[in-house]
Amino acid sequence: MSALDNGLPAVRDMLASRFSPSHRLFFLLLSFFKPEELLFVDIETKSLFIETSIIEIGAGYFEGNKFTVKQFTALTDSSEYLVLEEFAKLLPGKKAFVTFNGRTFDIPFIDGRMAYYGGPDTPAEITSMHNFDILHFSRCCYKREFDSYSLKAMEAQVLGKERDGDIDGAEVHIYFENFLATQNPEYIEPIVYHNREDVFAMVQIMERLLDRWIK
Amino acid sequence: MDKIENLIESIKSEKFYSGQIISVLKLPKSIAHYSQTPELSPSIMRYLKSQGITSLYTHQARAVSLIRQGKNVIITTPTASGKTLGFNIPVLERIEKEKTASALYIYPAKALSNDQLNILNEMEMNSGLDFECGIYDGDTDSQVKKTLREKANIIITNPYELHQVLPYHPRWRRFYTNLKYVVIDEAHRYKGVFGSNIAFLLRRLKRVLKLYGAAPQFIASTASIANPVEFMEKLTGEKFEAVGENGAPSGEKHLALWDPSLFPGRSVNTQTKDILLHSAKNNFQTLAFVSSRRLSELIRKWANQQDSSVEILSYRAGYSPEMRRDIEAKLKNGSIKGVVSTNALELGIDIGKLDVIIISGYPGTISSFWQQAGRAGRKMQDSAIFYLPQEDALQKYILKHSDILTSQNFENAIISLDNPNIIAGHVLCAISEAMAEGTKIFDDIETGPFVETLISGGMVVKTPRGLVYSGAKRPQDVVALDDTGGGNIKIKVDGKILEEISVTRAYDEAHKGAVHLFNGDTYVISELNLDEGYALAAKEDVDHYTETMKDEDVKILSVKKTKQHANFTLNFGNVCVTEFYKGYRTKKSGKVISTDPLALPPLSFNTEALWITLDGSINRAVKKSPSLDFDGAIHAAEHALIALSPLWAMCDRNDIGGRSYPVYEDGNSTIFIYDGYNGGIGIADKLFDIFSSLVSNTIALVTGCGCENGCPYCVYSPKCGNGNNPIDKQGAVVILKELL
Numbered sequence: 001m002s003a004l005d006n007g008l009p010a011v012r013d014m015l016a017s018r019f020s021p022s023h024r025l026f027f028l029l030l031s032f033f034k035p036e037e038l039l040f041v042d043i044e045t046k047s048l049f050i051e052t053s054i055i056e057i058g059a060g061y062f063e064g065n066k067f068t069v070k071q072f073t074a075l076t077d078s079s080e081y082l083v084l085e086e087f088a089k090l091l092p093g094k095k096a097f098v099t100f101n102g103r104t105f106d107i108p109f110i111d112g113r114m115a116y117y118g119g120p121d122t123p124a125e126i127t128s129m130h131n132f133d134i135l136h137f138s139r140c141c142y143k144r145e146f147d148s149y150s151l152k153a154m155e156a157q158v159l160g161k162e163r164d165g166d167i168d169g170a171e172v173h174i175y176f177e178n179f180l181a182t183q184n185p186e187y188i189e190p191i192v193y194h195n196r197e198d199v200f201a202m203v204q205i206m207e208r209l210l211d212r213w214i215k
Numbered sequence: 216m217d218k219i220e221n222l223i224e225s226i227k228s229e230k231f232y233s234g235q236i237i238s239v240l241k242l243p244k245s246i247a248h249y250s251q252t253p254e255l256s257p258s259i260m261r262y263l264k265s266q267g268i269t270s271l272y273t274h275q276a277r278a279v280s281l282i283r284q285g286k287n288v289i290i291t292t293p294t295a296s297g298k299t300l301g302f303n304i305p306v307l308e309r310i311e312k313e314k315t316a317s318a319l320y321i322y323p324a325k326a327l328s329n330d331q332l333n334i335l336n337e338m339e340m341n342s343g344l345d346f347e348c349g350i351y352d353g354d355t356d357s358q359v360k361k362t363l364r365e366k367a368n369i370i371i372t373n374p375y376e377l378h379q380v381l382p383y384h385p386r387w388r389r390f391y392t393n394l395k396y397v398v399i400d401e402a403h404r405y406k407g408v409f410g411s412n413i414a415f416l417l418r419r420l421k422r423v424l425k426l427y428g429a430a431p432q433f434i435a436s437t438a439s440i441a442n443p444v445e446f447m448e449k450l451t452g453e454k455f456e457a458v459g460e461n462g463a464p465s466g467e468k469h470l471a472l473w474d475p476s477l478f479p480g481r482s483v484n485t486q487t488k489d490i491l492l493h494s495a496k497n498n499f500q501t502l503a504f505v506s507s508r509r510l511s512e513l514i515r516k517w518a519n520q521q522d523s524s525v526e527i528l529s530y531r532a533g534y535s536p537e538m539r540r541d542i543e544a545k546l547k548n549g550s551i552k553g554v555v556s557t558n559a560l561e562l563g564i565d566i567g568k569l570d571v572i573i574i575s576g577y578p579g580t581i582s583s584f585w586q587q588a589g590r591a592g593r594k595m596q597d598s599a600i601f602y603l604p605q606e607d608a609l610q611k612y613i614l615k616h617s618d619i620l621t622s623q624n625f626e627n628a629i630i631s632l633d634n635p636n637i638i639a640g641h642v643l644c645a646i647s648e649a650m651a652e653g654t655k656i657f658d659d660i661e662t663g664p665f666v667e668t669l670i671s672g673g674m675v676v677k678t679p680r681g682l683v684y685s686g687a688k689r690p691q692d693v694v695a696l697d698d699t700g701g702g703n704i705k706i707k708v709d710g711k712i713l714e715e716i717s718v719t720r721a722y723d724e725a726h727k728g729a730v731h732l733f734n735g736d737t738y739v740i741s742e743l744n745l746d747e748g749y750a751l752a753a754k755e756d757v758d759h760y761t762e763t764m765k766d767e768d769v770k771i772l773s774v775k776k777t778k779q780h781a782n783f784t785l786n787f788g789n790v791c792v793t794e795f796y797k798g799y800r801t802k803k804s805g806k807v808i809s810t811d812p813l814a815l816p817p818l819s820f821n822t823e824a825l826w827i828t829l830d831g832s833i834n835r836a837v838k839k840s841p842s843l844d845f846d847g848a849i850h851a852a853e854h855a856l857i858a859l860s861p862l863w864a865m866c867d868r869n870d871i872g873g874r875s876y877p878v879y880e881d882g883n884s885t886i887f888i889y890d891g892y893n894g895g896i897g898i899a900d901k902l903f904d905i906f907s908s909l910v911s912n913t914i915a916l917v918t919g920c921g922c923e924n925g926c927p928y929c930v931y932s933p934k935c936g937n938g939n940n941p942i943d944k945q946g947a948v949v950i951l952k953e954l955l
Contacts, residue, residue, distance in 0.1 A: 051690065
């Protein structure tokens with residue numbers, strides 16, 4: 001396979017000409033990456049629109065067998081930029097994102113907010129970095145098995161796990177507005193918890209996909 | 216006698232003719248002026264050859280040359296003179312040399328985008344050039360959009376789409392970084408409120424482009440206007456050069472001035488049908504322009520009912536693209552003899568040239584008149600244009616003073632960069648698109664106070680890095696490109712929001728009982744709830760329309776300019792207008808069928824106005840004659856001045872309001888003419904500058920009208936809240952003469 005000699009981009013282009021991006025073969029491109037090169041990303045925002053700001057970025061990564069999640073919360077409009085800067089510091093050495101609907105939402109959103117501030121300088125355009133979007137693989141791998149493929153539904157269906165006391169993603173902005181109005185940190189904690197659980201869930205669902213598709 | 220003259224003569228022996236042709240003006244033919252064709256690449260030459268073009272017209276060559284020099288260029292030659300080629304050549308040349316170069320084409324209407332795409336596709340095919348282009352608008356599939364952003368050299372879009380996608384600029388990174396040209400075709404459409412919004416939209420675009428290091432050249436084309444350079448410089452904030460001398464040839468044109476009132480009892484619309492049918496039956500390809508979609512359907516129906524042997528079609532917005540393409544093709548290949556159209560065909564859609572054009576109802580501006588008339592004259596052949604005015608002062612004035620048409624004294628296209636509501640909305644959009652380092656958001660506009668207001672309102676937040684948008688909603692959804700204020704009233708149909716309009720517009724178009732037009736459909740309003748901010752509407756196909764009746768009160772807020780004359784003072788400045796809505800009329804074909812009261816709280820807005828403070832001597836001059844009534848005279852003078860204002864300021868009579876006071880609060884008799892939009896739109900400002908011309912034409916209008924005591928052709932206003940009472944035509948002449 002000559003494309004393999006040219007590395008990932010050539011293989012990716014070759015696959016893209018024949019298969020949908022949610023195809024198993026795209027998932028198998030994981031073998032091109034070491035675990036340490038993956039960055040698991042999930043964000044919480046004020047709205048679905050890029051004109052509004054990011055509240056929270058959760059980013060998880062492997063160091064050997066250890067998995068760390070770092071979370072950055074923008075409690076004020078002033079701190080969104082700092083959140084983006086901290087996130088950018090995690091990028092060196094990372095070669096692919098793992099996200100849940102992040103090809104459409106999370107990564108372009110972060111990219112958009114970085115561009116909004118005219119920076120910060122990232123090593124590369126993050127939208128062109130490889131992105132393993134677990135949502136699409138889930139739909140393909142468990143085709144016609146479930147009614148819903150949301151992250152929470154997948155967690156329940158595949159991992160058999162129900163989150164205790166978690167808020168819904170759609171409620172994040174309400175909690176944040178309450179926080180802004182009261183400055184009471186009790187409204188921020190559920191957002192941070194929700195975001196962290198989302199990052200963990202991505203790792204675990206990815207492992208299930210690996211089990212089902214590879215092992 | 217040639218064929219066109221035969222046609223005009225033959226009409227005179229028809230039953231529907233009773234001397235309505237008051238004169239026929241011959242507009243001489245002009246020959247083609249070619250220029251030494253600038254050196255063009257073999258592929259461009261190949262394309263020109265495929266079109267049978269051996270040399271470029273002078274205006275095309277000049278446009279190519281100026282654009283090559285890096286100038287921003289506005290091309291103002293008439294319809295079908297080959298403006299498009301003038302800018303497509305340099306754009307494609309650049310793309311040929313620089314494969315990554317990109318260009319953004321902005322069109323005001325969808326049909327025109329399609330036309331341009333077809334032209335570019337044909338250029339690609341016949342030149343052998345290889346480039347990507349496509350239409351990017353609300354109907355474009357998201358995958359196609361993505362491909363265009365990533366690969367296209369030329370993206371064709373419209374202002375509404377641009378307004379929505381600007382915040383997503385990172386996705387356009389490749390396209391914007393390489394952007395060399397912004398093409399604004401049919402730029403004259405961007406006048407008034409819409410144009411003032413577009414001026415800020417373009418500044419937002421420039422601001423976003425700066426992030427990507429792009430500073431493209433601007434290229435525009437427009438119908439003839441008085442002030443192309445001034446207009447484009449205001450619209451874009453860039454320096455412009457105009458290309459105006461037309462090198463394209465045209466045959467002799469016969470302009471027949473037709474006075475429908477000379478056949479009493481036969482409506483203008485029936486007479487339009489008469490000429491259309493007669494001309495089409497005699498094998499002259501004929502296009503009649505009418506003022507509404509309904510009329511285009513009605514006149515076609517009447518023609519078909521009267522004589523089914525000749526096919527007459529109608530053309531208007533609201534038809535499916537396929538239907539429109541079909542009619543356009545039939546017009547172009549000559550297979551259809553007669554079409555009745557709204558101004559939808561006035562724009563640069565390629566339908567070739569026709570033998571006879573009927574302009575039924577003045578299209579509002581001299582510029583539009585010649586856009587429509589420009590459809591006449593196939594390949595140097597003679598053609599005819601019939602002009603039939605509707606019952607209106609300005610329209611009749613033009614019939615009687617046809618030198619206004621033939622001298623081509625075009626109007627000024629007016630936009631305002633000073634409307635506070637428009638500025639505030641776009642400043643907010645801009646800050647939501649990219650962080651602002653300071654309060655100066657646009658290079659050439661003072662935005663500081665607006666930013667400060669947004670900061671104190673919490674919409675914008677000062678951060679150590681800069682000014683950041685802090686809202687949780689998209690400001691782009693609240694800023695409407697065809698309004699001066701944020702939409703505060705949601706028009707709902709079956710629980711769904713049809714559109715959001717300002718309170719001012721809602722008073723006129725969304726009160727209980729109003730017929731509201733949206734996208735070619737009629738909706739009847741059943742409730743307007745100002746407290747909750749909604750109006751309920753139901754889609755109903757009705758053939759009547761509604762007009763509100765109101766009284767106005769004007770308060771002077773500040774004086775910006777003053778000119779002292781012998782017996783009057785002319786002022787320009789800010790005023791507060793309070794409107795008292797008394798009721799509304801329901802009309803059908805111009806006739807009032809009912810009048811109903813309205814219960815709405817008075818509405819105030821600040822705007823710009825021109826006002827004339829009359830010296831006591833004018834009052835005395837009127838009162839010298841016992842038969843004259845001063846109150847009626849000042850009222851009539853106000854109406855007549857407003858009626859002719861659109862001759863200078865490219866606007867509609869409905870864009871202007873007026874109020875006359877026999878005794879104003881300062882004790883002087885005063886006439887106010889104000890911009891009918893919150894914050895003003897630049898019309899009164901322009902009228903201040905050309906006031907003496909306005910007065911002399913108004914005198915000609917009033918004295919030249921054959922009526923004795925005033926009529927809709929001179930001093931009656933269709934908008935008057937007092938039913939044109941009191942009105943004194945002869946007294947108005949005395950006042951107007953004093954204003955000279």
